[in-house]
Amino acid sequence: MNIHEFQAKQLFAQFGIPVPNGKEIKTPLARMRFEIEIAQQSADPDAIARCFANLKRDITAVDELISATLEYAILERAGVELKLAPYDFTALLPPIAEQAAQDRAPGVKLVYELGAGATDVVCDLHLIEAAVRNLVQNAARYARSELRISLALADGSYRLTVDDDGPGIPAADRERIFNSFVQLQTAGERSGHFGLGLAIVRRAFEWHGGGIGATASALGGARFVAHWPLAAGH
Numbered sequence: 001m002n003i004h005e006f007q008a009k010q011l012f013a014q015f016g017i018p019v020p021n022g023k024e025i026k027t028p029l030a031r032m033r034f035e036i037e038i039a040q041q042s043a044d045p046d047a048i049a050r051c052f053a054n055l056k057r058d059i060t061a062v063d064e065l066i067s068a069t070l071e072y073a074i075l076e077r078a079g080v081e082l083k084l085a086p087y088d089f090t091a092l093l094p095p096i097a098e099q100a101a102q103d104r105a106p107g108v109k110l111v112y113e114l115g116a117g118a119t120d121v122v123c124d125l126h127l128i129e130a131a132v133r134n135l136v137q138n139a140a141r142y143a144r145s146e147l148r149i150s151l152a153l154a155d156g157s158y159r160l161t162v163d164d165d166g167p168g169i170p171a172a173d174r175e176r177i178f179n180s181f182v183q184l185q186t187a188g189e190r191s192g193h194f195g196l197g198l199a200i201v202r203r204a205f206e207w208h209g210g211g212i213g214a215t216a217s218a219l220g221g222a223r224f225v226a227h228w229p230l231a232a233g234h
Contacts, residue, residue, distance in 0.1 A: 032058045080207050082124040089121045089151055090114045096129055097149055100136035108143045117153020122230060127204040134197035135162045135224050142166025146219055157210070157227045166221035174214040178202040201226070 032055055039051040097110055139147050143164035150161040178198050205212050210228030217223035
């Protein structure tokens with residue numbers, strides 16, 4: 001462990017933040033050192049520009065890791081105060097999902113099924129928006145042709161469902177994916193995520209008095225089903 005990795009882990013521990021896997025800190029730092037060495041040795045302006053572009057990407061990766069870890073730590077603390085208010089998700093959900101899925105494969109369509117109650121959703125918008133964003137980003141990574149988002153009020157609870165037609169999630173992994181720093185990778189996939197997104201999602205719904213689970217989708221991929229009561233936080 002080098003001094004920078006040690007200092008990062010000490011900082012996480014100081015504030016009671018879950019410590020990331022060593023590779024999550026070490027990998028972008030190692031790439032950054034490599035790119036700096038290449039840039040120092042090169043006289044090619046194009047090669048130097050590529051190094052700086054890669055450095056910018058890795059700085060962003062470290063920044064995202066720290067931001068996600070801090071967000072998760074806040075949700076893990078006792079006494080989170082929900083800022084509940086009614087929102088029209090028929091207007092809010094599509095732009096949130098479109099932005100979250102902007103890196104989806106070409107041709108993947110987003111389908112919305114917004115039923116009864118979607119015009120008057122009581123929630124902490126910051127937490128639910130973060131949860132939706134993480135769920136849609138996750139689905140967009142794997143969807144082949146369709147990503148479907150459903151929201152409705154039934155039997156006193158809101159029910160949010162996100163389906164994709166990707167490879168799905170093995171039954172043995174459908175519970176542990178909600179643990180912090182757990183990542184599932186398909187063959188040949190480069191890790192660009194930290195395994196915190198779904199942990200944040202679970203805590204967001206739990207703070208609303210609800211929960212979330214994963215199962216198989218009728219589309220052939222994964223289905224995430226979240227729920228929280230109409231009287232969230234009361």
